Amino acid sequence: MSKNGKKFFVTVVFVCIFVVGTMLYHNVNSSRAENTQAFKLNFGFEPKGTRLELEIPGNFIYHFSAPNENVLVYKINDMFVVGTDDGNVYGNLISTNAQFLGISPEYLLLLTEDGVIAFNFPFEKGHDEVHAFEALSDQEQEQFIFPCSYEIEE
Numbered sequence: 001m002s003k004n005g006k007k008f009f010v011t012v013v014f015v016c017i018f019v020v021g022t023m024l025y026h027n028v029n030s031s032r033a034e035n036t037q038a039f040k041l042n043f044g045f046e047p048k049g050t051r052l053e054l055e056i057p058g059n060f061i062y063h064f065s066a067p068n069e070n071v072l073v074y075k076i077n078d079m080f081v082v083g084t085d086d087g088n089v090y091g092n093l094i095s096t097n098a099q100f101l102g103i104s105p106e107y108l109l110l111l112t113e114d115g116v117i118a119f120n121f122p123f124e125k126g127h128d129e130v131h132a133f134e135a136l137s138d139q140e141q142e143q144f145i146f147p148c149s150y151e152i153e154e
Contacts, residue, residue, distance in 0.1 A: 040067040041105055041145060062100055062147040073100055073108075073147070080108060082121070091122030104143040109133060 060075040074081040078096045082103065083089040098110040107118040116133040118140075133141065 041071055041103070059153050060100070060150050061153065062150045064145055065148040068145055071103070071145075073103060075100055080110070082108070093119055093121070093123040095119070100147070102144040102146040104140065104145070106140070106143070107131075107136075109144055 059077070062073040062075070063069070064071050070085045072083050072085055074083065078098070079092055079094045080098075080100055081089060081092040093108055095110055095112060098112045100108075101111055101116065102109040103121070104118075106121060108121045108123070109116065109118050111117075114132075118131045118133050118136055120129045120131075
């Protein structure tokens with residue numbers, strides 16, 4: 001085999017390994033994402049209010065897959081509000097320069113300047129701890145659901 005033929009063969013082998021590895025990685029991650037969406041969130045506490053009008057232009061509304069399709073997370077400037085599509089509001093959290101990642105019955109997961117942080121939910125005096133996501137137990141990490149879509153109110 002010529003020198004160019006060997007280079008071509010080695011390149012093809014590396015590309016095949018890369019493609020197969022990528023496919024396996026995505027299958028594992030997508031199955032974990034599907035598993036985390038398989039349970040219904042139960043916050044275990046009563047809503048804090050009802051009928052809060054949050055559809056303000058320039059803000060985000062995050063949606064989730066079944067069986068949590070009625071859960072909504074609104075991002076209004078630096079405030080994150082958790083509610084349901086029937087108007088119940090479970091609580092809010094203010095965090096500057098943060099991006100919403102996910103929610104569990106106990107935590108709101110945000111990407112901040114300090115990394116991926118889990119804020120106790122509901123976030124109120126006496127219940128206002130924050131944790132690095134990696135510091136949570138495997139069971140706590142598996143309880144997060146992640147948005148399937150979002151919209152921007154304009």
